[in-house]
Amino acid sequence: MNGFWSVIFSAGFVATIIRVTTPIIFASMACLIAKKAGVRNITIEGTMLVSALAGVVASAYLKNVWLAVLIGMLAGVGIGLFLGYFHIIMDTDIWLTGIAINLIANGGTVFAMFAITGDKGSTASLASLTVPNINIPIIKDIPILGEILSGHSFFTYLAFISVIIMYVLLYKTPLGLRIRAVGEYSMAAESVGENSNRIKLIALALSGMFASFGGMFMSMSYASRFVRDMMAGRGFIGIAAESMGGGHPFGAAFAAAIFGVADALANVLQSFSIPSELLLMIPYLATIVGLVLYSIRRQEAEKKRIQKMRQSNTVKEG
Incomplete structure (x- = not known):
């Protein structure tokens, strides 16, 4: 037990939390911006899978990690536009379309991996590249703090920066205003000349x-290869983090960090005599508990709002 607490209160554990929170933050930001535009994007998991494989394969053949990142990013953008075409242009059901894309991504990545490598489990046979870690000058030499904050992947720093970028984009730019306007009431936005379909796309x-x-972090930083089903539900956990965060970038990032703690805790407990099946459940149990607590909090807030409105109406009638 002493060994457990020594690990929990170590700098390495905090660094692990930061690392495992990275893909969840990206997933929550992906869900957030789509939701602000009035579209529920549930294809995050599938998008992460496809981009993860695209980045690995591109890096193996092109031998340029940044060009591979660009290709992986374009794959993600393509899936987003693919969803938009069917839901917005063809008017298909968003949930059925999203489920279909996730299923296609799940099976399609395995098929593509087998076609390229002859292996259905991983791309270990490919000499793929990884995104470099960044050692922050001065901070890297500070005891404890350097171990926590320095030496992480480029994607990890980008994840935390993306929270600020998302806030600025949504609340400080004309595009963000248009996105929120379309998401809240598209007909009102269209009445002043906005093209709601274009904004949603x-x-x-x-x-x-x-x-x-988030997907490329998993295959090009967290691991050095693509592995079948390697997202392990992180895309869906990101959707839960966005909901718990109340539709705000900082709230979503905080919720993602909570799930990151649960994930890191599961990693630590692997060294103890605890059934692995139970450990695999921890992040998902944390998701369920978090959503229940969020639902209770939201219901209480709604009750207070209704009560306040009733009191206000009573005062006016009196």
Whole structure:
């Protein structure tokens, strides 16, 4: 037990939390921007899978990691636009379309991997590249702090920066205003000349881009290869984090960090005599508990709002 607590309160554990939170933050930002435009993008998991494989394969053949990242990003954007075409242009059901894309991505990545490598499990036979880690000058030499903050993947720093970027984009730019206007009441936005379909497509393209970063982190930083089903539900956990965060970038990032703690805790407990099946459940149990608590909090807030409205109406009538 002493060994457990020494690990929990170590700098390495905090660094692990930061690392495993990365893909969840990207997934939550991807869900957030689409939701702000009035589109529920549930294809985050599938987008992450496709981009993860695209990045690995591109890096193996092109031998340029940044060009591979660009290709992986374009794959994510393409899926976002693909969803947008069927839902917005063809008027298909968003949930059925999203489920179909996730299923296609799940099976399609395995098929593509087998076609390229002859292996249905991983791309271990490919000499793929990884995105470099970044050692922050000065901070890397500071005891404890350097171990926590320095030496992470480029994608990890990008994930936390993306939270600020998302906030600025949504609340400080004309595009963000248009996205929120279309999401809240598209007919009102169209009445002043906005093309709501175009704004939704832009939001879905950006959503696919953020999701692609999360996928490529998993295959080009967290691991050095693509592995079948390697997202392990992180895309869906990101959707839950966005909901728990109340539709705000900082709230979603905080919720993602909570899930990151659960994921890191599961990793730590692997060294103890605890059934692996139970450990695999921890992140998903945390998701369920988090959503229940969020639902309770939202219901309480709604009750208070209704009560306040009733009191206000009573005062006016009196």
